[in-house]
Amino acid sequence: MGTALHGQQALHEQFVPRLVGLHHTDGYQVPFAYPAGAPVVRVVGGRGSGKTALIGAVHDAYSGRIPLARADLAAPGFGEPGVSDLDDEAANASRITQLFYVLAYRLGLDVRHFGRPLSFPRLSLGLLVVTAWRPPGSGEHDVRPADLRRAEADLRAIVTAEDPDTRRRRESLGRWFDLVTDNLPLVLSAVPGLDTIAGVVLDTARNQLVRGEPDKGALAWWGDRLTAAQGYQGDSLQRLFQFVRVFRRLDDRRRTAEEHLVAALLADIDAGYGRLRRLNRKPRPLLLLDNAHTGPGPALLALLEGAFGPGGRDTTRPVVLATQLGRTGRHPPLGELAGTAAPAERPLVVGIPDVGSTEIARMLGTVDYPEHLPRLVARYGGGRAAAARILADTAVRRVGEDGTLDTADLLDEASGELLAALLPDPVQRERLVLLSAAEDPGTRQALWTYAHPEDHTADLAAARIREADAHRAASCLDGDRALDLLLRHRFAATTPYERWRDTHLRLRSLCDPRGDTPLVHSLALGRADEVVVALHHRYTVTPPERWLATLNTVCAAPHPRPGHPPPPAAALSCTACGSDAPDPVHEAVARLVPLLWRLSDPLTLAPREDQLTTVRIALETLYGNRAAHAAYREASTAWPARLRAGTQAPRLPVPEGAAP
DSSP, X not given: OOOOOSSOXXXXXXXXXXXXXXXXXXXXXXXXXXXXXXXXXXXXXXXXXXXXXXXXXXXXXXXXXXXXXXXXXXXGGGGXXXXXXXXXOBTTBOXXXXXXXXXXXXXXXXXXTTOSOOOOHHHHHHHHHHHHOOOTTOOXXXXXXXXXXXXXXXXXXXXXXXXXXXXXXXXXXXXXXXXXXXXXXXXXXXXXXXXXXXXXXXXXXXXXXXXXXXXXXXXXXXXXXXXXXXXXXXXXXXXXXXXXXXXXXXXXXXXXXXXXXXXXXXXXXXXXHHHHHHHTTOOOOEEEEETTTSTTHHHHHHHHHXXXXXXXXXXXXXXXXXXXXXXXXXXXXXXXXXXXXXOOOSSEEEEOOOOXXXXXXXXXXXXXXXXXXXXXHHHHHTTOHHHHHHHHHHHHHHHHHHSSOOHHXXXXXXXXXXXXXXXXXXXXXHHHHHHTTOSSGGGHHHHHHHHOTTSOSHHHHHHHHHHHHHHHHHTTOXXXXXXXXXXXXXXXXXXXXXXXXXXXXHHHHHSOXXXXXXXXXXXXXXXXXXXXXXXXXXXXXXXXXXXXXXXXXXXXXXXXXXXXXXXXXOOOOOTTTSSSSOOHHHHHHHHHHHHHHHHTOTTOXXXXXXXXXXXXXXXXXXXXXXXXXXXXXXXXHHHHHHHHTTOOTTSSOOOSSOOO
């Protein structure tokens, strides 16, 4: 059994069955959502969102029931055991052709109760010539056995003849093909391990070459495909061998050659179904492409989408389900595919939804966990199924072992695994942990130089930061709040307190004193009195909406590790008070700042009602029944409610244009 799905059941249990035409568990047929052929379906999700789990669940549901090929485009050999990757484009191989071998091999496996397995005569002919045929004048160093070179030379003379003898050509083709298959490991040396499955795929081509006629079957398809207008001459076989020159051009012409190979794949699938299987509504074949944002994935999807065309009731197209790393908010959620939905978009792009509180509670099971623990899991998990699972499993284990749960200990144990899943490069990951301490982008370079004096030049420090940011961007995690919280926690957990304190002191000294960032670092250092005095002064000169936004930003300041007492209170005079005794506004700000900072600690599960009352009263005091301060009145109602629901600074709502 694969990993449990969260929020993806609409696709797995309803939409895919209507694409394929077969129920995901039972054997009965399902009406096609797209009788004329389904669009390519792209499923977009972030790291750990459950993309691979979805592919695995669909694979498990249909494996052995329909022609099916699964490929992980980020795995060595696309997940085919024993097959290596093609490092660089070779004259006789590309990542696309390597993938075609894998897909054709898996789609052609025997399927019980399906009838004759699919075969790929058109594709195998195209793959054979681009893989094994070496046109004259290629300039490549030839290490192939002498008998294979002689067979190729003999075949070349016959193929290029204007009026070749049919019997001699078949005999020559047979000799050359047999020698190619005998030497496949050498012919496919650019892709070690591919020869075994390639031999199975290419075996289909032998009958076409030795027994077929140039104007019939798969050869005729190639002859019709490679037209005189494209520069091809002669009969179908001659045109096929001329096709090699196009593929061997390592430029845009190779893309044209790969378009022909995609067309061959689709034509073979369509021919394999035929009229009888269509009349019997046989389920469609299924291509599952995981991590299609990597390797040849983008190019292959573009080729498939370009080749699908409008389709028709007399055409069978495979169902293509591809997962890609990306931001889900830009696309309709999977839930819209429930019921009888059949969106018309081509390609059809949907996003994996965030894991919700119901799924998190299910992960936590029946263990006696703190009431609001799902809120913390959601906060640090960022809606990602894998992250929520790591946090939930860690919490369940600690409650089972200790009978209680400390949220700081929970994050200490889980944060390393969470960050490794989100940021795979350990070097860039550690850089981002350090840089998380800098609130102001302008101080990040100074922080790096402070922590890494060996990178003493500005250019070198800037390059290190760009590399770390690029790694984060490649994971589609720019601006991700949950990742920011994890990085901050990791920095505090792995940095000695004295170093953590000195880092924030250093950063505070580098900030523009007129901005909000110095107050953030002051509050992180526990100097709440300094922050209160500064905010009281700003209260007198700043519009309420701007003041609330500043309070929101400042009270999201990082927290030191538990057990480190704040510095002793300094004797500060507040110029805004107008006297030695604090006025009601100062006292309200003094209550609000430390409390809101504490309630916005990401490790806090839930506020108490008396704390929410304190927040409300403090904001009402700032309102003071003055029309110009209506924003404080709105916040006095909205903020306690949002805090109760789990919202924390800096995401508390700031009224805009509040009415009196």
